[in-house]
Amino acid sequence: MIDVRRLGLVSYADGLELQRALVDDRKAGRIPDTLLLLQHPHVLTIGVKKDGRRHILAAPETLKARGVEVFETGRGGDVTYHGPGQLVGYPILDLNPNRRDVHKYVRDLEAVMIGVCAGYGLTADRVKGMSGAWIGDAKIGAIGVRISRWVTSHGFAFNVTTDLDFFNLIVPCGIADKAVTSLASQLGRPIPMAEVEDAFTRHLSAVFANPPQ
Numbered sequence: 642m643i644d645v646r647r648l649g650l651v652s653y654a655d656g657l658e659l660q661r662a663l664v665d666d667r668k669a670g671r672i673p674d675t676l677l678l679l680q681h682p683h684v685l686t687i688g689v690k691k692d693g694r695r696h697i698l699a700a701p702e703t704l705k706a707r708g709v710e711v712f713e714t715g716r717g718g719d720v721t722y723h724g725p726g727q728l729v730g731y732p733i734l735d736l737n738p739n740r741r742d743v744h745k746y747v748r749d750l751e752a753v754m755i756g757v758c759a760g761y762g763l764t765a766d767r768v769k770g771m772s773g774a775w776i777g778d779a780k781i782g783a784i785g786v787r788i789s790r791w792v793t794s795h796g797f798a799f800n801v802t803t804d805l806d807f808f809n810l811i812v813p814c815g816i817a818d819k820a821v822t823s824l825a826s827q828l829g830r831p832i833p834m835a836e837v838e839d840a841f842t843r844h845l846s847a848v849f850a851n852p853p854q
Contacts, residue, residue, distance in 0.1 A: 688718035718785035
């Protein structure tokens with residue numbers, strides 16, 4: 642059973658601090674597997690790939706004028722954008738003893754996002770050599786994870802009603818020749834965030850309730 646916490650809008654700094662505390666609690670067995678669902682104010686986050694900062698296209702003064710913060714973080718991946726209308730999921734899961742496979746964990750997160758899209762009648766898939774969920778050549782969901790002693794943190798970012806113009810401030814995930822999309826732009830209508838949170842709760846619980854293949 643996964644404990645799901647819906648937190649609303651949370652600053653990126655507060656989200657990092659909460660994850661650190663929960664990872665310690667999970668390692669110590671004080672909490673069960675936990676999923677944080679939230680949104681962040683406008684922020685660019687840089688993963689551990691060395692070129693991440695070079696993939697920020699906007700000047701510092703432009704970022705400041707648009708209210709966009711920049712954080713370096715310990716997750717995998719390159720640079721990405723988080724903001725209102727984007728559902729961010731931070732699974733704090735203990736992969737011991739039977740799920741100790743980083744690539745399988747990432748594939749499982751992709752399966753969750755692909756399943757959510759299917760529930761809205763959209764065909765999402767993987768793109769060879771890249772992480773995340775894609776509709777055609779456009780990424781709808783990004784993944785960047787951190788694993789410490791097989792306890793996970795960070796996770797996925799799924800565009801629901803995200804203002805996609807903010808992705809023009811960066812080379813998203815360091816991939817210059819691909820687009821980004823959102824659930825709302827694909828469906829042509831606004832989608833309630835609570836409804837999407839329900840879908841992610843169902844799909845993630847189902848994927849991680851099953852024994853690993």
